[in-house]
Amino acid sequence: MKRSTAHIKLATLAALACLCQATTAQADSQWQWRDGSGRMVYSDVPPPPSVPAASVIKAPGRFAGSLRPVEPPGGSPAAAAGPAGVAAATQAAPAPGAKGNGNAKKESVASAEEAFEKRRAAQAKAEADQAAKDLAAQERQVRCAQSRNYAMSLQQNRRIAVSAPDGSPQQLNDDERQAELQRVNATLEQNCT
Incomplete structure (x- = not known):
């Protein structure tokens, strides 16, 4: 009788651990920012371009105020984002005469994935x-x-x-x-x- 009780307790603890881990993983993939009226917004998609980078509190895999995935339309990221946006604009500015950085982003993502795969294979x-x-x-x-x-x-x-x-x-x-x-x-x- 004691043995089955121990198994039940162990199974319950394992289920709770899995539930906590799933909740933590879900919370880590959330965006958090304050909208124009000061309300806290939680979402699994990035904020709209109208939200300044300084208002972003949490981004998946990034610190608050770091590079933005979406640039505001018709303006520079520095104008809409404040000091954090200035750093992002200086780091992500395309070369003069470039027609866009879509291919550069894809190449950098692909090279980052290749580097990750190489590190994982080496490990x-x-x-x-x-x-x-x-x-x-x-x-x-x-x-x-x-x-x-x-x-x-x-x-x-x-x-x-x-x-x-x-x-x-x-x-x-x-x-x-x-x-x-x-x-x-x-x-x-x-x-x-």
Whole structure:
């Protein structure tokens, strides 16, 4: 009876954790700004161009007052956005004679995605390499422990049998035991120090 109660509690806690995480993720994708009358507005889309950047309190993945995704029509971003807009206008101003920065934005997004994919692939490769190294080290420890146990058995004069070429067990005599012990100790020195 206690076991089923513990399972119910654990399932309830897991469900609450998932719900909290989903709520947090949803809250992180929200925009927050004050409109012209001072009311707080929450939305999952960016504010209209008429809202100055200084009025934007929260933007997904950005700090308040950072670059705006939508420029106001017929005016410069600096005029509508205040000091934060001046910095944005100086950073995002197109070169003179340029016909638009739509392609530049697409290229920068694509290059950012490529860079992210490269970093993610490099991290996955590094994690796989580290996992392989850890597994090899673990297997080495097991082999070394087995070799140490075998050497101890040889030193204690326990009966040791090896397989003959025909597959039948063959007992080691004293000379063969010493030769086997020397071989095992050499292997331990070489691989397990």
